[in-house]
Structures are given as C-alpha cells and as structure tokens.
Amino acid sequence: MVREELLRLRASAEAEAATLAESLDALFTASRDSNADDEHDPEGATIGFERAQLAALLATARERIAEVDDALRRVDTATYGICERCGQPIAEERLAARPFARCCIACA
Ligand SMILES: [Zn+2]
Missing domain, CATH: 1.10.287 (Helix Hairpins)
Incomplete structure (x- = not known):
C-alpha cells in the first residue's frame, strides 16, 4: 500500500x-x-x-x-517508516503528510 x-x-x-x-x-x-x-x-x-x-x-x-x-x-x-537517526517508528500522521520522510518529528 x-x-x-x-x-x-x-x-x-x-x-x-x-x-x-x-x-x-x-x-x-x-x-x-x-x-x-x-x-x-x-x-x-x-x-x-x-x-x-x-x-x-x-x-x-x-x-x-x-x-x-x-x-x-x-x-x-523493510526500514521504511523507521527514523534514520533514532531508530524509532515515524508517526503515521507524519508519513501520511510526507510519505518519503526519513526522520521522526523529533529528529527532523
Ligand atoms: Zn528520530
């Protein structure tokens, strides 16, 4: 999907x-x-x-x-949706807005 x-x-x-x-x-x-x-x-x-x-x-x-x-x-x-910096999952809302986001909101 x-x-x-x-x-x-x-x-x-x-x-x-x-x-x-x-x-x-x-x-x-x-x-x-x-x-x-x-x-x-x-x-x-x-x-x-x-x-x-x-x-x-x-x-x-x-x-x-x-x-x-x-x-x-x-x-x-299978690393999609995982923050490149802290290794935590990226919030769904963030991925919905920026499907190609590499970092979570905290690290961006
Ligand atoms: Zn992060």
Whole structure:
C-alpha cells in the first residue's frame, strides 16, 4: 500500500519534471530565436526570470523523485517508516503528510 502510494507520487513527480523540462526547452529556443538581450530588453529579462523559476521547479521535482526512490528502497529493505537517526517508528500522521520522510518529528 505504501509502495503504491510512493509509486503514484513518483509518477506524478516524473510527469511534472517532464513538463517543466519541456517548458524550459521551449524557453531556451524562444530566447535564442528572439535574440533577446537579458540585461537591456525587458522581454529578455522576463524570459530569464521565467527560466530561473522553471529551473528551480525542475530541480525540486527531481529531488522529489530521488526522495521517493530512496523511500522505495527503504520499503524493499523493510526500514521504511523507521527514523534514520533514532531508530524509532515515524508517526503515521507524519508519513501520511510526507510519505518519503526519513526522520521522526523529533529528529527532523
Ligand atoms: Zn528520530
């Protein structure tokens, strides 16, 4: 059940990353084609800002995928739901909110 939830999270993070990567590609192409000058052209500055935002979102989505993969590994080794620091079980509410949590609330 946890595994399914994690796989579902992974799929949605992957879809998000793919969409973001595509938007980022489109922006790169757009800024190259328009020959935008990032410093002096207001439109170029907007593209630069959007690009930075998309890149940050993409990094977050990829981090999420890595976190979920890590949680899946813990499911496989039966250490899922156990705090990495103190070895105590992680509270169910915390796992419900953050299925990929590695530490209990006290250690986080
Ligand atoms: Zn702990």
